[in-house]
Amino acid sequence: MTTDLSTLTSAAEKWEAMAGEFKKLEDQYKKDVHGISMGPSWTGLSAQAASLRFDVTLKEYQAAQKEAKAVASLLRDAHTQFVEARGKVRTQRDAAVKDGMRVSEQGVVQFDTSRLERGEYSAYVHDRDYQESARQKAAEWAQRIEQAVKAAGDCDDGVKIALDAVVVDSDLMDGTAGGFNASAQGDVEKYEAQHLKDIATRINSGDASEADLREARRSLRDNSGDKAFSQTLLSGLGASGTLTFTNKLSDLAHSGDKGRRQEYLDLQKGLATTLATATKDPKSAFYTQFREDLKKAGVKQYDLDVTGGKVDLGRGHGQEARGYQSLVTLMQHGDGYSGQFLKDMADDIRTAEDGKRGGDPDIWDLSGDFSGKEDGWFANDPLDGVLGIMADDPGTATEYLDPGPDNKNDNLAYLLDRRDWNGVDTERTSGKVEVVAPDAADQDNRTGFGAALEAAATGHVPGSTYDLGGHDMAQARVMNESIGVLNAAGEADKLPANLRAPMAHMLMDYTPDTHQILGMDNNKYNGVDRVWNDDGQARMAVPKEELVKIMRGVANDPEAFGQVYRAEKQYSQDLFAAMPDDAKSLATQNRIMETSASLGAYDGVRADVVFDKRFDNIQWANDFNHALTGSSGAVLNFTPEKMAVPGDLANRVLDFYSYEATKDRIAEASTEATAENSKQFNAGQREVDAMVVEWAKSNGHEEDSDFTRNLMGHGQVHHERGRDGALRHLRSDY
Numbered sequence: 001m002t003t004d005l006s007t008l009t010s011a012a013e014k015w016e017a018m019a020g021e022f023k024k025l026e027d028q029y030k031k032d033v034h035g036i037s038m039g040p041s042w043t044g045l046s047a048q049a050a051s052l053r054f055d056v057t058l059k060e061y062q063a064a065q066k067e068a069k070a071v072a073s074l075l076r077d078a079h080t081q082f083v084e085a086r087g088k089v090r091t092q093r094d095a096a097v098k099d100g101m102r103v104s105e106q107g108v109v110q111f112d113t114s115r116l117e118r119g120e121y122s123a124y125v126h127d128r129d130y131q132e133s134a135r136q137k138a139a140e141w142a143q144r145i146e147q148a149v150k151a152a153g154d155c156d157d158g159v160k161i162a163l164d165a166v167v168v169d170s171d172l173m174d175g176t177a178g179g180f181n182a183s184a185q186g187d188v189e190k191y192e193a194q195h196l197k198d199i200a201t202r203i204n205s206g207d208a209s210e211a212d213l214r215e216a217r218r219s220l221r222d223n224s225g226d227k228a229f230s231q232t233l234l235s236g237l238g239a240s241g242t243l244t245f246t247n248k249l250s251d252l253a254h255s256g257d258k259g260r261r262q263e264y265l266d267l268q269k270g271l272a273t274t275l276a277t278a279t280k281d282p283k284s285a286f287y288t289q290f291r292e293d294l295k296k297a298g299v300k301q302y303d304l305d306v307t308g309g310k311v312d313l314g315r316g317h318g319q320e321a322r323g324y325q326s327l328v329t330l331m332q333h334g335d336g337y338s339g340q341f342l343k344d345m346a347d348d349i350r351t352a353e354d355g356k357r358g359g360d361p362d363i364w365d366l367s368g369d370f371s372g373k374e375d376g377w378f379a380n381d382p383l384d385g386v387l388g389i390m391a392d393d394p395g396t397a398t399e400y401l402d403p404g405p406d407n408k409n410d411n412l413a414y415l416l417d418r419r420d421w422n423g424v425d426t427e428r429t430s431g432k433v434e435v436v437a438p439d440a441a442d443q444d445n446r447t448g449f450g451a452a453l454e455a456a457a458t459g460h461v462p463g464s465t466y467d468l469g470g471h472d473m474a475q476a477r478v479m480n481e482s483i484g485v486l487n488a489a490g491e492a493d494k495l496p497a498n499l500r501a502p503m504a505h506m507l508m509d510y511t512p513d514t515h516q517i518l519g520m521d522n523n524k525y526n527g528v529d530r531v532w533n534d535d536g537q538a539r540m541a542v543p544k545e546e547l548v549k550i551m552r553g554v555a556n557d558p559e560a561f562g563q564v565y566r567a568e569k570q571y572s573q574d575l576f577a578a579m580p581d582d583a584k585s586l587a588t589q590n591r592i593m594e595t596s597a598s599l600g601a602y603d604g605v606r607a608d609v610v611f612d613k614r615f616d617n618i619q620w621a622n623d624f625n626h627a628l629t630g631s632s633g634a635v636l637n638f639t640p641e642k643m644a645v646p647g648d649l650a651n652r653v654l655d656f657y658s659y660e661a662t663k664d665r666i667a668e669a670s671t672e673a674t675a676e677n678s679k680q681f682n683a684g685q686r687e688v689d690a691m692v693v694e695w696a697k698s699n700g701h702e703e704d705s706d707f708t709r710n711l712m713g714h715g716q717v718h719h720e721r722g723r724d725g726a727l728r729h730l731r732s733d734y
Contacts, residue, residue: 001086001105008079015072019065026061034058056175063180070166073186078159081188085152092148096141100134107149109142111135154222157215162191189229192219197236200245217263220270230278231286239293240300243323246271246330247304254377255305265333272334282340291344298324299352299363304378321378322364324349328379328386335389339396342386346400346411349383354414361420362439369424371444381423381445387415388448390455397456402474403481412453412481417489421445421496450502453482458509462502468567469512470639476531476538479510484529486553487546493730495553503550504560508567512638513540515571517547518601518722519594545729548601552730555609558620562627565602569687570636572598576691581699583710592692596715599684600722606665607681607723608730611673621669625662661687675734678727685719688712 036042037051093103102112111134113121124130169176170183185191196219202208203216223229234242246268253264279287301320327345331337353359370380379385390397401412422439451462457479460466471479482503486492495503507514516525524532525541532539555561572595579588606624610617664683671677689712696708727734 001089005079005082005086008075008082012072012075012079015068015075019068019072022061022064022068026058026065029061030058052175059174059182060176060179063174063182063184067166067181067184070181070184070186071163074159074162074166074188077162077186077188078155081155081159082152085148085155089145089148089152092141092145096145099137099141101138101141103141103145107142107145109138109145111138151222154218157218158188158192158222161195162188165191165194187228189223189226190232192223193229193232194236195219196233200237200241204241204244204248213263213267216267217270220267220274224270224273225277227277227280230274231284233274234278234290235286239290239297240323242271242275243297243302243326243330247302247321247326250326250329250378251305268330268333272330272332273336275330276334276336276338276341279341280338282338282344287341291348294323294327294345295348295351298322298327298348302326321366322382324352324382325364325379328382328389329377331389332377332379332385335392337389337393339393339399342390342393342396343400346383346386346390349386350411350414353383353420356418362425364423365425365439366423367425369440369442371442376444380442381421381448383419384444384446384448386448387452391448391451392455392461394455394459394461397452398459398474398478401453401456401478403477405473405477412478413485415449415453416482416485416491444498446496446498450499453478453499454502454505457482457506460509462505467637467639468509468571471510471538471540473531473533473538476540479506480529480531480540480542482506483542483546483550487549491553492546492549493552495550495556497556500554500557501560504554504557504564507551507554507564508636510540511564511567511571514547515568515575515594515598517541517544518598520544520597520718520721520725521590521594544601544725548605548726548729551602551605551726552608555605558609558623559627561605561609562624565624566628567636568598568602569691571638572688573691574638576695579695583707588711589714592688592711592715593718595691596685596688596719597722599688600719600724601726603681603684603719604678604723604726605730606683607668607678607727610669611678613673617669618666621665625665629662661690675731678734679720679724681723682719684723685715688715688719 034051034054034057037047037054042050096103096109097112100112100115102110102114113124116124124134166181166184168181169179170181174182196216199208199212199216199219202212208216237245249264249268249271253261253268256264279290281287300323302323304321304326324345328349331345351357351359353361353363355361364381366380370376370378387397390400401409401415403409403412420439422441423445424440424442426438426440454462457471457475458466459471459475483492486495513525516522520526524539527543528541529543529546530541551561551564554564572591575591575595579585579591582588609615610620661683664686668681668683671680692711692715693703693708696705696711697703701707724734
């Protein structure tokens, strides 16, 4: 903190001057000594011998210049790093002081009571909670300052490594032993990367010392965000060496000393960040070469000592991890990958497995189910794994899955329909007989894909909070294609378990469109299959039959279906809030009729579910109700719609998730499963009636007035049409 760092730049200037002096010597030597052996006056064996000696010396003068310039560059690099690191320490110290702390020269942080007024000090002395809060705040500032100091120490260690390495003669065949370094470099991080490569080699072979592990952690902590370091390290290791390194770290973290597990996981996180940094620029020579190397290393088999179910994967068990499985396992420890790298990795992994591209559909198959094992750390399905990472980058997910206006991109169709998701090899040996059985899917199949699909269709990271609705054309194409392909594949009304919640969130986000499809009175949506631009807003339409079947697939998860139902009702409330106060207005009547038809379709889906003998009907209804009532305090906001522009939230109609409605749904779930009884599913219509009453009351009308009763009557027939139409799409016997 007190060192005059300008001495580093002064020293750099002297090293640069030294390089200039060596240049003068080189020129003089080349003219007065080396040139003699090159002239016509000296010939024969002695001239040849002298020339070889003189060449070595001449190259040493040149190497001396290279080394001196490199040292100068390292000193300037050190100056830049030290100034920045010291500045961060001072910034943290100053911020702590501003926040009421006292910071000693040794970095000890304490709450500064001397700055308190008498009354404040008295309150502090007598209030233990106040004292504890002050101590906790001081501890937090001490930790921040300590981290800044540690970062400065990391810089210092890195410069030492570089200065030690830059003066080492790297060419043992140049005619000198311990001469000048003709390959000297002026980048601290490149020397640190070379140093870490050597440590990684020792870790891989099991020869690493405690000091090696400490240095590896320091080096990655300090440099994983530096491009030169990252690319130098990965180039030195190569794709195969990188995979071997991460596999060794996995071995140590999950099968080695459990007490040191976090240390190895920290190393893997640093290595993952290094990978993200090195691959930021897809146009770089490094990126091109590393990707090509990965295409070969990604399909190779590597020893990895992990367990899948009750079957060991790794040494001595006839089963090895593929390179891409190890790569994605590594990637899951980091973030910040470029969109192009994620798309390229997904595409290369698909090429390795897609039979139509010459790949092997069973390439990732392994014995045992890895889902949920130690938090499911092993990416046994690398394509699903990389898609899960892609979900944190919605723009990239949309680009990867968007079929395009010309429908030339088949990634989404491949994942929804053609891909082999059964990655668990169930063959086993009983005695001397090999028992052959179909492959199975592990329990977390499609979890990464589901997250990426949701991100691609909505434009938002799964789990984040945002206003529903509002999409661009690419997002709408993803939604449209998802519904179409799943229906064409016969998967819509069944829907794989791990796609139900993501599809529910997608349907919620497209409620303004699904409301119109189910309402059946808008010709732009009626029975068509298209995506179009509506005054800057992307719209999506599919045939009602296809939408109903997707809803039925989601409904296999009652809570997911409850969320979709709740979004529909909230959107309907927004429509009602914007209705003209006129019973004769077509706008008012149409909103009520389309809402009735829409909620009628939900009642039809609900009827099909509760009459399905695979379900405990009462439990399903309870879970569905819980999804509604358990979230009643939250508000679902929608982006502004031309036909539904509510005022401020205070103008929304009252929440109508009532106890009576939950009783209605339980009662309907208790009825005998007959076609006649399914026609009695009217809870949705009763909720529309309640909505109409609340809206009418908010506009000054009595709930039993002719005005209110007239509006309620408009919805009855449309609810029946919506419900019965949905049931006809779902049940051949209806």
